[in-house]
Amino acid sequence: MLAMVIKEFRQLRRDRRTLAMLIVMPLVLLVVFGYAASFDVPEVRTVVVGPGAAQAAGRLPGRLDVVGVRPGDGRAEAVAELRDGHATVAVVTGAQPAVLVDGADLFGARAAVQALSGAAPAAGDPAQSLPRPEVLFNPGLETPVIMVPGLVGIILVFVGTLATSLGVVRERQSGTMEQLAVMPLRPRDVFLGKVLPYFGVATVDLVVVVGAGILLFDVPFRGSPGVFALGALLFLFVTLGLGVLISSVSENQGQAIQLALMTLLPQVLLSGLIFPLSAMAAGVRWLGYVLPLTYFIQISRGVMVRGTPLAALGVPLAALAALGLVVFTLAVVRFRRDLAPAGRDRARQPEPAPVAGGAR
Amino acid sequence: MSAPGPGATASYGVEDLTVRYHGRTAVAGVDLEVPAGAVTAVVGGDGAGKTTVLRALVGVVRPAGGRVRRPAGGRIGYLSAGPGVWRDLTVAENLAFSGAAYGLGARVLHERADRLLERTGLARARDRLGGQLSGGMRQKLALAMALLHQPELLVLDEPTTGVDPVSRAELWRLVAGAAAAGTAVVAATSYLDEAERAASVLVLDQGVPLLVGAPDELVAGMPGVLLDSSERPAYGTSWRHGARWRTWVRDGAAPPGAEPAAPELEDAVIVAALDRRDRAASGGREGRAA
Numbered sequence: 001m002l003a004m005v006i007k008e009f010r011q012l013r014r015d016r017r018t019l020a021m022l023i024v025m026p027l028v029l030l031v032v033f034g035y036a037a038s039f040d041v042p043e044v045r046t047v048v049v050g051p052g053a054a055q056a057a058g059r060l061p062g063r064l065d066v067v068g069v070r071p072g073d074g075r076a077e078a079v080a081e082l083r084d085g086h087a088t089v090a091v092v093t094g095a096q097p098a099v100l101v102d103g104a105d106l107f108g109a110r111a112a113v114q115a116l117s118g119a120a121p122a123a124g125d126p127a128q129s130l131p132r133p134e135v136l137f138n139p140g141l142e143t144p145v146i147m148v149p150g151l152v153g154i155i156l157v158f159v160g161t162l163a164t165s166l167g168v169v170r171e172r173q174s175g176t177m178e179q180l181a182v183m184p185l186r187p188r189d190v191f192l193g194k195v196l197p198y199f200g201v202a203t204v205d206l207v208v209v210v211g212a213g214i215l216l217f218d219v220p221f222r223g224s225p226g227v228f229a230l231g232a233l234l235f236l237f238v239t240l241g242l243g244v245l246i247s248s249v250s251e252n253q254g255q256a257i258q259l260a261l262m263t264l265l266p267q268v269l270l271s272g273l274i275f276p277l278s279a280m281a282a283g284v285r286w287l288g289y290v291l292p293l294t295y296f297i298q299i300s301r302g303v304m305v306r307g308t309p310l311a312a313l314g315v316p317l318a319a320l321a322a323l324g325l326v327v328f329t330l331a332v333v334r335f336r337r338d339l340a341p342a343g344r345d346r347a348r349q350p351e352p353a354p355v356a357g358g359a360r
Numbered sequence: 361m362s363a364p365g366p367g368a369t370a371s372y373g374v375e376d377l378t379v380r381y382h383g384r385t386a387v388a389g390v391d392l393e394v395p396a397g398a399v400t401a402v403v404g405g406d407g408a409g410k411t412t413v414l415r416a417l418v419g420v421v422r423p424a425g426g427r428v429r430r431p432a433g434g435r436i437g438y439l440s441a442g443p444g445v446w447r448d449l450t451v452a453e454n455l456a457f458s459g460a461a462y463g464l465g466a467r468v469l470h471e472r473a474d475r476l477l478e479r480t481g482l483a484r485a486r487d488r489l490g491g492q493l494s495g496g497m498r499q500k501l502a503l504a505m506a507l508l509h510q511p512e513l514l515v516l517d518e519p520t521t522g523v524d525p526v527s528r529a530e531l532w533r534l535v536a537g538a539a540a541a542g543t544a545v546v547a548a549t550s551y552l553d554e555a556e557r558a559a560s561v562l563v564l565d566q567g568v569p570l571l572v573g574a575p576d577e578l579v580a581g582m583p584g585v586l587l588d589s590s591e592r593p594a595y596g597t598s599w600r601h602g603a604r605w606r607t608w609v610r611d612g613a614a615p616p617g618a619e620p621a622a623p624e625l626e627d628a629v630i631v632a633a634l635d636r637r638d639r640a641a642s643g644g645r646e647g648r649a650a
Contacts, residue, residue, distance in 0.1 A: 175442020179505075181420045183461040184434025 017258055032269045035281035036288075041111040042279070047081050049073035050093030056130075057091075063115040064089055075100075082136060084312035085302055088112060089133075097131050103138025104305040106146045107276040113141075137222075137306045145220070148213035149300035150273040153235065153293045155209055157264055159202040160239025161246065165256040168194055168247035168335075177338060187336045195240050202236055210304075222307030230310075231299035234317060237324035238292040241331040248334035267293040295319045371395045372417070372513045372544050377426035379412050386412045387567040390426070393560070394513065396544040399535060401555035403548070403629065404564035410548035411441050413564070414517050417546065431513050434462060437506030437543075441517040444502040447491030451482055451501055454490055455508060462509035469508075476504040479534060496527035503531055507538055514538055516547040520554065532557070552626040563629050571632050575625045582628045583635060584610045588621035597634055601627075608634065 012019060043065035048057040053071045060066060067087060070077070078090035078100055088108035090100040099116055101109045116133045138145045171177045171194075180190055210228075213219040221228075242263060250256040269275065270284065271293035277285055288294045295316035302308030302316075310317075377390040387409035394400045394417075402410045415421040416428055418438045430436060438444075445454050452473070459469035477483040480500040485493065493501060499519055506514060516535065520528040532554065539545045547558070555561050556575045563571040563578075571578050587607040592598050595615060596607040606621055608631050614620065621627070 174447055175440060175444060176446055178415075178420050178440045178442065179438065179444055179458075180461075182418050182434070182436055182438040183458075184463070185461055 017255060021258065021262065028266070031284060032266075035284045036270055036279075037275055038279040039107050039275065040279055041108045041276055044089050044108045044112045044115070045087040045278075046089040046091065046112075047078065047087045048091045048093065049075075049078045050091075050097070052093035052097075053091075056093045060091065060130075061115040063111060064091075079136065083306045083308055085298065085306070085308060086312075089116075091130070099130050099133045101133045101135045102306065103135040103141055104146055104301050105276070105278075106138070106141060106143065108278060109135060109138075109141055137220075144213070144217035145305055146301055147273075148209070148217055148219045149304045150271075150293075150297050152206060152209050152213070152232075152300055153271075153296040154264075154268065154273065155205050156202055156232065156235055156296070157239050157267060157293060159198060159205055160236050161243040161263060162257070162260040163201070164195065164198045164240050164243025165246040165250065165260050166253050167198065168244055169250045169253055169256040172247075172338070173252050181339045187332075187339045190339055191244070191332060191335050195244065198240060198243070199236060202240075203232075206232055219304060221304050223303030224310065227308075227310045227313065228300065228303040231296060231303065231313070231317060231320065234320035234324055235292060235296040235299075238320060238327050241324060241328035242292075244331040244335055245327060248331065248338055267291050270294070272297050289319075290323075292320060292323050295323075372429045372431065373546075374413060374417055374423075374429070375427040377413060377416055377428070378424045379409075379416055379421055380424045385424075385567060387416075387564070390562075390564070390567075390569055391572070392417070392546070392562050394544045394546040395559075396512070397539060397542050398559035399539045399545040399547060399557070401547055401549055401558035401561045402564065403550070403552060403555045403561060404570075405550070407566070408564040409567040410564055411517055412567075413562075414515050414546065414548055417513075418515050431511070435509075435512040437509065437511035437514040439499070439502045439506045439516045439519050443490075443498055445490040445493075445498055445505065448489060450487050450489055451477070451493070452486040454501060454505060458505040459508050464509060472508055472510075473504075476507060480504050481530065496523040499523050500527065500531060500534075503534055507534065510541075510543075512544060514543050514545045516545070518548050518550065521550065528554075552624070552629060556625045561625065563632065565633050565636065570636060571629065578628045578632075579623050579625055582623055582631050583612075584608055584631065585612045585614050586621045586623045586627055586631070587614060587618045589619060593618070599630060606630075610635070610638070 042063070044063060045067050046060065046064040047068040047070065048060070048066060049070045050073070051071055053069045057066045057069045068081070074094070075092045075096070075098060078092050081087050081090050082100055082102040088102045088105045089112045092098040092100065101112050103109050113133050113135070116130060135141060171180065210221070214221055243260070246256055246259045246263070250259060266287065267273075270280070270288040271291050272288060273293065277288050277294070280288065298316040299313055302313060371393060373391070373393045375391055377392070378388045379386045390409070390413055392400070392402065392413060402413060404410050412421060416423050417430060418436055419428070419430065446457065449457065455473040455476070456469065459473065464472070474483075477486055480503070482497060482500055482504065485497060490498065490501065503516070503519060506516070514535070519535070520531055523531065535545055535547065547554075549555055559574065561571070561573065561575055561578060562569060573581070585608070587593070587596070587609065588601070589605050589607060592605050593607050596609040598605050598607040600606075606627060
């Protein structure tokens with residue numbers, strides 16, 4: 001039995017990725033569940049508009065974090081602030097006072113409603129004097145309405161990253177990559193030829209999931225399909241690039257799955273899909289801001305649920321474009337290194353090969 | 361090296377080739393001439409550097425030194441050491457992809473694919489998946505794919521390893537046909553009986569050239585004397601040859617009654633390897649003594 005244990009440790013020592021996963025994953029899970037896995041939003045971004053904005057801002061419950069006081073604005077501007085994702089609560093003062101809450105920010109909205117409705121109000125709580133909160137975009141505060149747009153992103157990660165990485169690594173594992181390298185195909189042709197079918201599959205998936213979400217779960221689609229398509233295109237750009245990048249550093253399909261899951265798990269946990277970013281400790285929140293799914297969720301929830309226009313989605317769109325550019329460039333560079341087309345002297349970095357041995 | 365076939369002019373190959381993998385030298389100082397219209401064999405044991413030389417020739421390995429001459433514009437047919445066929449495509453689909461990648465039109469592709477499928481005996485397996493073929497059938501398909509675009513240079517890495525004798529003969533008939541049509545063919549093989557049919561042979565040992573020349577020349581140039589016996593003798597260096605023993609006596613002095621053997625290419629290669637190791641060992645001893 002000791003021999004078996006020693007053999008297993010020797011193999012494990014050489015399987016650095018599994019070893020890294022065994023060491024890193026518990027730490028990641030500890031950090032995630034310790035600092036990020038929370039549904040309690042401590043502060044809800046709030047804007048106050050109308051002639052009495054300054055006084056009303058001072059009387060709001062402490063949980064409402066006032067980020068803007070605009071006495072010159074009215075209800076329409078307040079709704080636009082929520083629609084564009086700048087705030088979760090908008091307090092409108094004046095002749096027709098109102099408290100508007102963005103139902104697309106599910107946990108922020110719940111926290112705000114709880115604070116405003118005085119679920120456990122202190123005596124003399126000034127919030128008592130505010131009108132009853134009016135939840136916009138997702139009046140029933142239903143989970144599927146915000147989950148379906150997020151799940152669209154997860155599905156695109158699955159097809160874009162996991163399926164693509166498997167498709168490309170299969171070529172290397174089966175020994176046909178060298179055939180492609182000798183054929184008179186440009187690296188660009190091979191790259192696009194590999195990626196485009198998955199792009200097609202992901203697009204079909206996207207349409208099916210959004211359609212099913214609308215039909216089965218009454219998820220609204222209030223915004224522009226064009227803006228949504230642009231966001232999905234940029235997001236796919238990142239996920240497909242990530243798939244090719246993973247495949248280019250993986251020797252076999254097992255390694256590719258391992259790496260793809262290592263990119264998937266943080267995206268599920270830290271992108272705001274399940275746990276709101278505003279509920280995370282600042283130290284781990286920044287991790288969410290380097291993950292592409294975080295920005296796609298902002299776009300998909302914004303467009304589908306709130307009807308956010310293009311102008312208000314500049315930051316997530318630009319972030320996806322930047323991430324896409326970095327990931328795709330790296331993927332293309334690695335892919336070109338793998339392929340040395342005939343007629344060129346761009347060579348594949350060869351695998352180590354034994355040099356000892358002798359003639360028969 | 362023998363002269364190329366009639367009408368053949370192009371010649372490909374490597375000169376003073378050195379390839380390093382992660383700082384380790386895999387092959388060094390290798391010259392290989394692959395004339396059009398002839399078959400050139402590269403032989404050697406496991407790890408001798410055969411695959412590395414061929415990979416450098418087709419351009420999937422960047423040489424650390426030396427010069428590579430290969431046809432431009434993808435006029436190379438390559439049968440790699442791996443399976444080299446797409447396991448989840450059918451025989452016909454594998455050929456269709458290969459033909460399309462080399463820019464063959466549909467009509468030409470169908471004509472050539474049909475002819476190659478007939479000649480390889482794969483016509484009835486055209487709808488079978490690459491992964492469902494036997495080892496020999498898969499190699500035949502890989503060879504058909506390499507021949508489909510009628511390359512100027514055909515590079516075959518151990519095309520008959522793991523293939524039954526009948527299929528081996530069929531594969532070599534196709535290869536010889538390509539050479540007769542003017543293709544420059546180079547094949548790595550571990551089977552010296554196959555190398556004996558080549559116009560020229562490069563023997564590699566531990567990444568360096570051991571012998572080069574026509575098989576007859578290599579056999580004729582073998583140093584010492586080769587003996588044949590039913591029992592292992594007490595002198596010389598012996599190895600099995602079928603049910604009998606071959607014995608090499610370096611100084612050429614055969615003991616009385618010893619039966620001389622007719623040397624084959626395999627004997628010439630073994631003797632060259634033994635000779636080189638003996639010289640290296642005596643050089644080392646002399647070096648230490650000095």
